Amino acid sequence: MYAQVLDGLRVIGDGAYLDGTFGRGGHARGVLEQLGPGGRLLLMDKDPEAIAVAEREFGGDPRVSIRRGSFAALADWDATEAGLDGVLFDLGVSSPQLDVAERGFSFGKDGPLDMRMDPDSGESAAQWLAHADEREIADVLWTYGEERMSRRIARAIVADRPRAAFTRTAQLAELIARVMPRGDSKTHPATRSFQAIRIHINRELADLESGLDGALERLKPGGRLAVISFHSLEDRVVKQFIARHSKAPPANRRMPVEVAFTPRLRAIGSAIKAEPGETESNPRARSAVLRVAEKLAVAGGRGA
Template structure:
């Protein structure tokens, strides 16, 4: 999601590219499903006239508090505390949207506030929930999951090749005492894995995996993409920034699977495909070298943009 070390210096990733992808019209209706601290939202709002409307969502109550503080007095803005996966359940989207922007993953304010438990850079409660008002924390998950489930999570969501070994040691540790602190978990993983990759903490993959599992991120992404496609008007734009290969693959396949393209063997019988509903707008975009230098957290970002086709599948 948006990046920056403190709220005042909050740096939205690929700001111009993501907003340009929406092709904002002055009188359009747009949804930012991952408000964060509002970098992208401000850019969209600056392009809207008095007849435009911007809908803001975030599952993080702190992000919503920031949105309400800044935008509650603007009649063009509506705000909802919810996961973007539920955007089609919001009455404000029922009349259709001209664009949906999603900036996926964990935000910099979440990373930089140690107490949230997303980072291994400081010792804190092992929480990792984006919505602190509901759901189980990472500590809760590690307290009850069996060794195989932990290993599967680390491998599936973090591609951690030492997943089984880490899972075994976590279970051995919790038999002596609960795993409740980020520093405790990071130290344990470092002891198991060692410093094998220069410039990369050995706990990086495991922390990513646990965060994705705790927040149900990939399932929410799939449901959110479906909901966005349902609510977009013809010619409406979908602009999505991903930060790891699992997210980007899901977005790429979603656009492909709704493009009406036949996927299959040349030698096999033709496959029946649904009518095209989306068309990719250009190719995947990546942050410039200058942006990566100014904001290292942008380095893994990938932006994909698609446009909803009119009924019948032709622009």
């Protein structure tokens, strides 16, 4: 969704922009091409491999600043204090992460059961599955994967792990396939479970909520927020965040005094989907949803 993102951000030559999920830099390159000598581009990513690419390709550009870390902490980065004209989050796991078996994200490629976007932080999926109880595992599979067979899968994991710890992606995928036959579905039985465990291990929804708050804090009036989501849980968080800051809450007859509401965001259009040409060349884009919002100035204040 390259063109749609750049249109949504409405890049100005001397503006300041933050790409909170650098990945391999596709969107960052597009923003940088539109920036003049006075523009700034701030790049963040949890993944050390992504940061290495950013340093190699953009480290010599005086307009670019790079920081390894989660966009959840973007407001704590000194470089954002002057304000931003645009913030981009491209959520979920990146294609390079899926393609490398050693990262442990894909059930289609056997590798270590890791799933951490930052391999130097927190516990891996294997470590979590080694100690989590049946109820916790089931809750994660249901909450973050909407997996209807969450209890059956969790029960099987807990029953099997005393015999052999889950250390490989193939082990986990095979167990899920065994207890949850595919039937006529073209989707692998492990799809939802792998998604759920990944979201849990990386605190993706909690980080998204913090990142959205940070973006709103650091955006200048007129600045744009653009977020690409790849599944309904992420998109729901983004949609509700924009609505909460752009629409007055419903009237409550139990409240004797009406609470004043000052909008801080304006939704730019509705949800944007990838065009057919892109989905044909990039099947992952089929589930992509882009939402864009603009920060409003607050009367009598700076809009911060």
